Amino acid sequence: MLPAYVIHSKSLPERAGHIRHELDRVGIPFEWILDFEVDEITPEVDALYFAKGAPLSIRQKSCALKHIVAMQRICKQQHDLALIFEDDAQLVPDFIARLRRVLAEAERWPRPRILHLGAATNFYTPAAQLKPDQSVYAGNRVRNMEAYVLGAPEAAARLDWIARHPMHEPIDIAFNRGDPAMGIPFLWTEPPLAEQGSLNGAFRSSLACKNHSQTRLRIQFTFQKLSRRHLKRWLHRWIS
Numbered sequence: 001m002l003p004a005y006v007i008h009s010k011s012l013p014e015r016a017g018h019i020r021h022e023l024d025r026v027g028i029p030f031e032w033i034l035d036f037e038v039d040e041i042t043p044e045v046d047a048l049y050f051a052k053g054a055p056l057s058i059r060q061k062s063c064a065l066k067h068i069v070a071m072q073r074i075c076k077q078q079h080d081l082a083l084i085f086e087d088d089a090q091l092v093p094d095f096i097a098r099l100r101r102v103l104a105e106a107e108r109w110p111r112p113r114i115l116h117l118g119a120a121t122n123f124y125t126p127a128a129q130l131k132p133d134q135s136v137y138a139g140n141r142v143r144n145m146e147a148y149v150l151g152a153p154e155a156a157a158r159l160d161w162i163a164r165h166p167m168h169e170p171i172d173i174a175f176n177r178g179d180p181a182m183g184i185p186f187l188w189t190e191p192p193l194a195e196q197g198s199l200n201g202a203f204r205s206s207l208a209c210k211n212h213s214q215t216r217l218r219i220q221f222t223f224q225k226l227s228r229r230h231l232k233r234w235l236h237r238w239i240s
Contacts (some may be wrong), residue, residue, distance in 0.1 A: 001027065001028055001029075001096070002028075002079075002081050002082055002083050002149065003031070003074075003077070003079050003082045003083070004023065004028050004029065004030040004031070004082065004083040004084070004085065005030060005031050005032075005033050005070040005073060005074070005082065005083070005084050005085070006019055006023070006030050006031070006032055006033060006084075006085050006086075006087055007033050007063065007066045007067060007070060007084065007085065007086045007087060008032055008033060008034060008066075008087040009034075009037060009038075009059075009062065009063075009066075009087070010034060010037060011037065011038070012087065015087040015088055015197075016087065018087070018088065018197070019085060019087045019088070019089060022089065022090065022091050023085070023091075025091075026091060026095045026096050027096065028083065028096075030083075030085070031073070033066045033067075033069050033070045033073075034066075035065065035066060035069045036062050036065035036066055036069065037062060038058045038059060038061075038062045041058065041061055041062060041065065045065070046061065047166075048166075049061075049064070049065065049068065049162060049166060049167060050064075050166055050167050050168070051166040051167060051168035053168075054166075054167060054168040054169070055168070055169075056167070056168075056169070056170065060170055063086075063170075063171070064167060064170065064171035064174075067084065067145060067171055068159065068162065068171075070084050071084075071150075071155035071156075071158055071159055072155075072159065074150070074151065074152055074155040075152050075155050075156050075159065077152075078152050079151055079152055080151045080152065081103070081149055081150070081151045082149070082150065082151060083147070083148075083149055084145070084147070084148055084149075084150070085146065085147050085194075086145060086146045086147070086196065088146065088196055088197035088198045089118065089146040089147045089194045089195075089196060089197070090194060090195045090196070090197050091147070091193065091194050092191075092192075092193050092194065095193055095194075098135070098189075098193055099117070099193060101135055102115060102117070102135055102136055102189050102193070103115075103149070105134070105135055105136045106136050106149075106187060108136075109136075109185060109187060111151070111153055111154070112150075112153050112154045112157055112182070112183065112184045113150075113154070113184065113185055113187055114148055114149065114150045114154050114179065114184055114185075114186070114187060115136070115148060115149040115150070115187050115189065116139065116142065116143040116147075116148050116186060116187060116188050116189065117146075117147040117148055117149065117189050117192065117193040117194050118143055118144060118146040118147045118148075118192050118193065118194035118195060118196060119143050119144075119188070119192035119194075119195070120143065120144035120146050120195060120196035121143060121144050123139070123140075123141065123143055123188075124188075124190065125137040125139065125188055125190045130190060134190075135189055135190055136187055136188070136189060136190075137187070137188050137190055138185055138186065138187065138188075139185075139186035139187065139188035140186060141176050141186055142172045142173070142175050142176050142179070142186060143186070143188060143192075144172055144196055145171065145172050146194055146195070146196035147193065147194040154184060157182045157184065158175065158178065158179075158182075158184075161175075161178040161181070161182060162174070162178075165177075165178065
């Protein structure tokens with residue numbers, strides 16, 4: 001199995017048990033990314049990675065820096081491919097079998113490439129493009145960052161982009177601009193292999209500016225998922 005890294009904050013201990021259970025269940029050993037807690041971000045580090053006056057919370061910056069550390073470790077270890085999970089990722093029951101299929105199918109795309117395994121923001125491949133024997137498709141944006149696959153070449157490219165373009169927005173949004181500029185396609189899995197617990201209501205979000213209740217998040221996510229993944233696709237097929 002691929003090496004794996006988990007983005008985690010020690011201020012959210014309930015998530016540590018969750019992600020450990022998820023990854024133990026599917027048999028994936030992992031390494032914690034615990035660097036850059038909110039009280040460890042110095043002015044020098046802030047200036048190095050973030051644009052002056054960037055409208056980001058300290059927790060958003062901490063999360064971004066943890067992803068950067070994960071990519072630095074992937075580069076240092078020269079991993080051909082590795083998994084990065086956020087600590088609220090919820091994996092499908094047959095995650096390993098589907099991941100193997102996705103990895104094999106992704107070989108059709110030349111490197112660099114990044115596989116977006118989740119769909120936390122409920123963006124899906126249009127119905128007209130879906131094929132019974134296909135599970136990887138070219139997308140048009142980052143699907144959040146709860147679960148993704150990349151290797152040393154992609155990690156190095158992203159780190160270089162950040163070094164030249166200090167972030168003024170959340171890291172996933174930054175890569176919506178950065179990845180296309182570097183020739184890195186957005187590869188989506190259909191159906192997704194993971195969901196993000198802080199967006200589907202399983203956990204209270206630690207990054208959102210508006211502190212919505214978990215019940216509201218659960219209802220909002222479920223409605224959006226039904227609308228975009230099922231109803232919108234059904235209507236498109238019916239109209240076609």
